[in-house]
Amino acid sequence: MIYSLSTEKEQTVPFRYIQEALLKNHNIHSPYVRFNKIEGNFAVNKKTLKEEDLKQLEEKGLKVGEAVLTVTKSSPEQLSQFWEKHGHHYNGIVDNLRKDFNKRAKEDRRSQQAKAKKIEF
Numbered sequence: 001m002i003y004s005l006s007t008e009k010e011q012t013v014p015f016r017y018i019q020e021a022l023l024k025n026h027n028i029h030s031p032y033v034r035f036n037k038i039e040g041n042f043a044v045n046k047k048t049l050k051e052e053d054l055k056q057l058e059e060k061g062l063k064v065g066e067a068v069l070t071v072t073k074s075s076p077e078q079l080s081q082f083w084e085k086h087g088h089h090y091n092g093i094v095d096n097l098r099k100d101f102n103k104r105a106k107e108d109r110r111s112q113q114a115k116a117k118k119i120e121f
Contacts, residue, residue, distance in 0.1 A: 001049070002082055005040040005062070005069045013064050018042065021064045026053050032093050034086060041074070041082055043090065 005018070015033040022028040022042065027050070032043040044054075062069045074082060082090075 001044050001046045002074045002079055003042050003044065004072050004074045004078055005035055005042065006072075007038055007067060007069050009067075010037045011067050012037070013040075013067050013069070015040075017064050018062070018069070021062055022057075025063070026057050028053055028057065031097055032090055034089070035069075040069075041086065 007013075013035050015035055018033045018035060018040070019030055019042075022030050022033075028044055029048065030042040030044055032041075034040050034042075057071050058073070062071055
């Protein structure tokens, strides 16, 4: 699910700060965040998302430092624009996260297999 972020006043808000605020203040993990002066987006996995957390976020907004960002669920038109403008960036970020996850999982399996072999001797 893609959500839109906006603010009335132009300001620089680093994407990592937005990710931190989502996680620490609302327990929402977002693998993808982008923000550019007055507008941005973030993605969430609807399978792991609690509806109460999101409702609170939409009602109160997201406070990141001194900035308060308005959060709304992206409309179909906004989604089309998002995919047209930022789809390639989104897919690249998600692919990198998937590769990192698979690499760590593979290393963990190898490590556990090595431990099991050492125990056998």
